[in-house]
Amino acid sequence: MAHLQSAAMPMKVPVIDIFDESSNSKPGSDAWMSKCKDVRAAFEQYGCFLATCDKVSLQLQDDVFLSLQQLFHLPTQIKVQNTSEKPYFGYFKHPCIPLSESMGIDNPTILQGAQGFTSLMWPNGNKTFCESIHAYSKLVSELDRMxxxxxxxxxxxxxxxxxxxxxxxxxxxxxNYRVPREDEREIDACPDHTDKSFMTILHDNEVAGLQIKTKDGDWIGVEPSGSTFLVMAGDALLAWSNGRIHSPIHRVITTEAGKERYSLAFFSFSGETIRTPKELVDEAHPQLFKPFQNMDLLRLYSLDDVQKYVDFISQAKCGA
Structure with a gap:
């Protein structure tokens, strides 16, 4: 059941139990359709929700985050070998964002994807890393599909x-978000942005810092928990839904002194042309976006020339 806030309650991200095993919540049932409406309402109002999901065991989470510590403690000359022709799919560290460092695994739900990355980082192998990352990705992909x-x-x-x-x-x-130095306390670990994906599922090592900006301009913190995963709409889903779904601005701030923050961002990108279904276009909801490719959106966002990205978005809007 979604916990949507009344006007008198402080703003919090809704919580929805996605994998309810009760027999009356199977696809097609009234309970299922009710939950579908909860998910839709959360996406339309907040652009995200916290999904309770016990499919990813606490032991697997411990294994994954321990593996991430090992990964980010590798020498930089090894980590930079994580390259890709696709923007943000490989190693990323930027002087303007000094507190964060990130790496990417393309197709982690396929064993070869996890093995290829592992072999690159550990030529002699790291079975625990490979198996835990692959198992985690497969389970989170089930949440994505549901x-x-x-x-x-x-x-x-x-x-x-x-x-x-x-x-x-x-x-x-x-x-990985490292512990800031004294003179870095005012620096955001990750600045304000929206995701260019279709959907993103975030999970962390229970160190706070992630914040979501509401439609009213207020920032609300996401309480870290091992039993919940933040499911967030990206710009591609916003366009697909003809503007019904909100793609929220979010950021990471430094809140817990002395604690490194590790996070997993599971992105999904559409390989199809992003095209609003005709059923979502009518007189009350005229078509807002022209068809475009999800990867084109990501590539243009990655360019230093911000104007090119702005032009692309403008051209994707109908009537532009």
Whole structure:
């Protein structure tokens, strides 16, 4: 059940139990459709929600975050070998964002994807890292698919779900936010941004810092928990939904002194052309975006020339 706030309560990200095993919550049931509406409402109001998911055991989480510590403690000359032709799919560290460092695994749900990355970092192998990252990615991809099915069905366009999933490409970004020095206390660990993905699922080592900006301009903190995963809409999902779904601005601030923050960002990108279903276009909801490619959006965002990205977004909007 989604915990949506009343006006008298402080703003919090809604919590939804996605994998309810009760027999009355199976796809097609009234309980299922009710949950689909909860997911849709959370996306439309907040652009995100916290999904309770016990499929990823606490032991697996411990193994993954221990593996991340080992990964980021490797020499820089090894980490920079994580390269990709796709922007933000490889090693990333920027002087303007001094507190963070990140790496990426393309297609982590496929064993070869996890093995290829592991061999690059540890030529002699690291079985624990490879197995834990691969297992984690497969389980989180189940959450990704379930949420998308709920979104598609809530809008009455479930017939497009299978082709979307078949075209989906996954990226697992592993992020490390180091402890700031005294003169870095005012620096955001990760500045304000929206994701260019279709959907993102975030999880951390229970160190606070992630904040979501509401439509009203208020920042609300996301309470870290081993039993919840933040499911967030990206700009591609906003366009697909014809502007119904909100793609939230978010950031990471430094809040817990002396604690390193490790985070896993599981991105999904559509391999299909992002095109608003005709069922979501009517007189009350005229088409807002022209069709575009998800990866084109990401590539243009990665350019230093901000104007090119702004021009792309403008051209993607109908009537531009």
């Amino acid at each position: 949420v998308k099915r709920m979104v598609f069905e809530s809008y009455g366009v479930g017939k497009y779900y299978d082709s979307h999933i078949e075209s989906t490409e996954y990226l697992l970004r592993m992020l």
